[in-house]
Amino acid sequence: MLKQKLVLFLMFGATIANAQKVAFTEYDLKNGLHVVLHQDKTAPVVAVSVMYHVGSKDEQTNRTGFAHFFEHLLFEGSDNIKRGEFMKIVSANGGQNNANTTQDRTFYYEVFPSNSLETGMWLESERMMHPVINEIGVKTQNEVVKEEKRLRVDNQPYGNFLAEIMKRLFVKHPYHWVTIGSMADLDSAKLDEFIAFNKKYYVPNNAVLVIAGDIDIEKTKKLVDGYFAPIPTGGAITRNPAREDPITTEIVDTAYDNNISIPAIMSAYRTPGITSKESLALQLASDVLSTGQSSRMYKKMVDDKKNALQVGSFNYSLEDYGAYIIYALPNGGDSTALQVLLKDMDDEIVKLQTELISETEFTKIRNQYENNSVGANAKMLGVAENLADGYTFYNKNTNHINQDLDEIRTITRQDIQNVAKKYLNRNQRVTLYYLPKKNK
Amino acid sequence: MNKILYTFLFTAVTFAASAQVTVDRSKQPKAGPAPVIEFKNPEIFTLPNGMTILVVENHKLPRVSATLNIDMGPVKEGEKSGIMQLMGQMMGEGTKSMPKAKFDESIDLLGADVNLNSTGGYTGALTRYFSQAFMLMADALKNPAFPQESFEKLQKQTITGLKSGEKSASTISGRVVNALGYGKHTAMGEFVTEESVKALTLNDVKQAYKDHITPSRSYLTFIGDITPGKAKELATNAFGSWTGKKLPVPEFANVDNVPATEIDFIDVPTAVQGELSVTNLINNPMSGKDYHALLIANQILGGGAEAKLFMNLREKHGFTYGSYANTGNGRFQAMFKTSAQVRSEKADSAVVEMLSEIDNMRNGKITEEELASAKAKYNGSFALKMEDPANTATYASNILINGLEKDFYRTFLQKINALTIADVQRVAKKYYTRDNARIVIVGNGAKILPNLSRLGFPIKLYDKYAEPIANKPKETAVGESDKNSEAVTAFSIINDYLKAIGGKDEAKKLVSQKANISLSVQGITLEGTQIKMAPNKEHTILKMGGNVAMEKVFDGAKGHQSQMGKSAEMDTAEVKEAMDEKGIIPQVYYITNDYKTSYLGVEKVNDQNAYKIKITKPSGKVSTEYYSTKTALLIREESTETAGGEETAVIVDYSDYQKVGTLLFPLTITQSAGGQDLVFKFSDVKINEGVTDADFK
DSSP states (O other), X not given: OHHHHHHHHHHHHHHHOOOOOOOOEEEEOTTSOEEEEEEOOSSSEEEEEEEESOOGGGSOTTSTTHHHHHHHHTTSOBSSSOTTOHHHHHHXXXXXXXXXXXXXXXXXXXXXXXXXXXXXXXXXXXXXXXXXXOHHHHHHHHHHXXXXXXXXXXXXXXXXXHHHHHHHHOSSSGGGSOTTOOHHXXXXXXXXXXXXXXXXXXXXXXXXXXXXXXXXXXXXXXHHHHHHTTSOOOOOOOOOOOOXXXXXXXXXXXXXXXXXXXXXXXEEEEEEOTTSHHHHHHHXXXXXXXXXXXXXXXXXXXXXXXXXXXXXXXXXXXXXXXXXXXXXXXXXXXXXXXXXXXXXXXXXXXXXXXXXXXXXXXXXXXXXXXXXXXXXXXXXXXXXXXXXXXHHHTXXXXXXXXXXXXXXXXXXXXXXXXXXXXXXXXXGEEEEEEEEOOOO | OHHHHHHHHHHHHHXXXXXXXXXXXXXXXXXXXXXXXXXXXXXXXXXXXSEEEEXXXXXSSSEEEEEEEEOOOOOOOGGGTTHHHHHHHHTTSEETTXXXXXXXXXXXXXXXXXXXXXXXXXEEEEHHHHHHHHHHHHHHHHSBOOOHHHHHHHHHHHHHHHHHTTTOHXXXXXXXXXXXXXXXXXXXXXXXXXXXXXXXXXXXXXXXXXXXXXXXXXXXXXXXXXXXXXXXXXXXXXXXXXXXXXXXXOOOOOOOOOSSOEEEEEEOTXXXXXXXXXXXXEOOOTTSTTHHHHHHHHHHHHSSTTSHHIIIIIIITOOEEEEEEEEOOSSSOEEEEEXXXXXXXXXXXXXXXXXXXXXXXXXXXXXXXXXXXXXXXXXXXXXXXXXXXXXXXXXXXXXXXXXXXXXXXXTHHHHHHTOOHHHHHHHHHHHSOGGGOEEEEEEOHHHHHXXXXXXXXXXXXXXXXXXXXXXXXXXXXXXXXXXXXXXXXXXXXXXXXXXXXXXXXXXXXXXXEEEEEEEEETTEEEEEEEEEETTTEEEEEEEXXXXXXXXXXXXXXXXXEEETTEEEEOOHHHHHHHTTOOSSSGXXXXXXXXXXXXXXXXEEETTEEEEEEEEEOTTSXXXXXXXXXXXXXXXXXXXXEEETTEEEEEEEEEXXXXXXXXXXXXXXXEEEETXXXXXXXXXXXXXXXXXXXXXGO
């Protein structure tokens, strides 16, 4: 009886929920730069960001790591900004800045008190218009990137797991390698190649400028025009990355990591790209398995059987494909336990394939999704990135930011079962034993 | 007509617009007037049981969070190390009325986040589910079930988790830096170990709960889509009747800094980078007069990508991905720390650069631009922080907990903006105790240690748990070297030497050697020959004016020595020692189980850096050999000779390496013993020709 009431209450709640609509203005400059402006005056803050549609998947197979390298290189200065000044200018204006790179895009940003809006535009337009790319910058950043790799990958427990999975899951498509790339490739690259890569991809017609925060839209438009309109357009960019042949036989392999003592078992399945509805269904499937302590895998393996220290599953969703990854670490750290963990994981997949998830679980994952997405637009930087993502990846649909929750609500329990059946089959996957390196 | 007018107007507007947007991109745009920063006060009220409630109302998003923080300060766990963390986790393992599975299910169904920890808990939820989620957190805090089964699960997980960090240089560094700085038996320096966790019991959890989870000195902060009235109602319902122990304010004696700057090294042979920290302890309460100046000093030294450390270690030298400074503050003793994760080969250089930037701060080498930028960053970050309503609550609770003036944050920027370079230098000098600092490095000893001695600081070795390593390295046969990094190092030094003289294979092919020798001693020159044959046959003869002055013969089993007409058979011990040599170049055989080698560090030999290794030969005789860090060649050998019942240290220096055939030979050998230097010069070296067994009769 009590339970009945609770469900009713939840359903009532769901109908009154409404997401905050993010209002925006968008247009193209003649040089092809797409501009998105969002006004929010609750705090005296502005985020100025540029998302370039270039990532590691745009690299040549013998020049991996270029896109990420540019994340560093494009802080080296411009015709009007001396080397080493970029970050100093940001700080001197009380701002923060950074950049990040994925397989698909690179995102540069500054967050300033709103009185420094123009400085943000100046910095980003200088970076787009005439960055300085020379030997000294390349050499310095080459060392820095190597340190970053040591820090984030080589010295990091489980730091190589994604690379180990991706190189087995993708053999033709450039998702074969991860964004940090190969240090040997970077070492052998000539200055001309860096300049050519910049000229090809870091151009207005391959970018979205998003400015979000305490701004006056009309004034900002004029400044955008002043700073960004003079930037010459680039050549047309065509992308036709290789398609993968389906995996038809399970790939079982072992990888070693110097930095770990607790092994891990992982299985990974190739899934469709980010814009597909199936990708969302797969994400919900992963929530059923591992979001929250009452999720299926957590409850079974960590709490009831107690054979896992940690479990997880997620749909690593990218532009062209995704990777659905499930993993577990044995409690006690014993490698011989991996087989049992794998079976426990597999049983849960089979259950997803053979039975619809319960109504209660369905309500749960939708509430969890909503709870998480409410926070995504709490700060101006988050808003800027979500707007840019929509334009860059969802067929130029900047408004995707406002449709996210609605899209999730269109996914049914049947959809979740369907994707589990279609994509999460044993013969379509990579199973990886990720083990501590033995002392030699 | 209308249309024409419209077109005309349109053109005029666009013309006007483009006329306005000419920008001068040659220089940085001027910032507009600084935005006004409004400080809002949270609603604050207290419950009779000692709980303080703060409410920051903000309806922008349909969500609410509540955080309970019990202001217990650092807790000294002593031999119960790990108990607080475990107790915090145990509160999430179900309540007296709700087993864990039900508790988890209830939270997840709301899509909420509810976490419990050793100092309280957190609830975050959509507005419409917040009350229910909040009451779940309250139930867990007030009525934890503490099932034995959960205790065993978490205990095992904790141990497994500790194992997972065993090899991680950054985990080790995090532990050791505090343990060395504060002392491993203090609240701030102690750490959890597998042994301490194994010894814990469920009763310890219950006791820790009783002692620490209490409304006394606790702060409950609501943020978001909630009115103060509703928050008060919820708080009163949940905690109004809650009682618990009265918490004392903990007090700790100050820990002294080291009397002189030293390097504390922890060897992690698998580490790809070195974790470098320079630390000293400080007292920096937020209410203190130096607090603001220390913030700015920290910002200039290592507050971000434009600060001195980053600009030097990353942008100028590329030693690291980033280098930062952190100046602790608060009611208790805190740590000043600069740190970087650097590549092993450059760890020594990184120390030098890091110290030089600390010196620059102390010497006032700070530009007006740096000062202005640091101030701007604080002014800016105050504006940026307004995006997050949680900061309003943080400011308010900081004032309460630290006993600050009510207008602390309203006057904050005023105080920051009034600081001068002299102020910053003064606090840097006072608080960055450059001459009483610990330079803690966690990393690959084989790569990093040899270069550190040039820095001139005493080097102390510690293990992963901050225990000093006694100054006698373990003796390990090289054959067993896989488990012992010191032996691996000795092994590689010997291998490098063999490579440097022409390769191990070439060295093995050397079966005989014949050379002329001349010896200068006290102005007199002796001439002679030395003949050697593998494995250890030797015949050395030195003549003065046609007469034999010295002679030494060993045929592989027996031998004799004569000096100025007096002759003596080699005794058993001497024969045994002579048999130690398995070849003309004995290093080839150091890499066998008959020899024990250990690496002792780096020392200067005749102004060169040299790796020092200790060799224990099959006879038990010990010698110490020094190989140049630069050329890899053997440059010195030290041993003890017993003559006439007395032990004498003998030092043999090797120099003037020249190529003979495929191998390098030292053509000058200087032997120092008993205050006398003998310089042997070799010439006309012939290898693998003209030597027979008959030469050793």
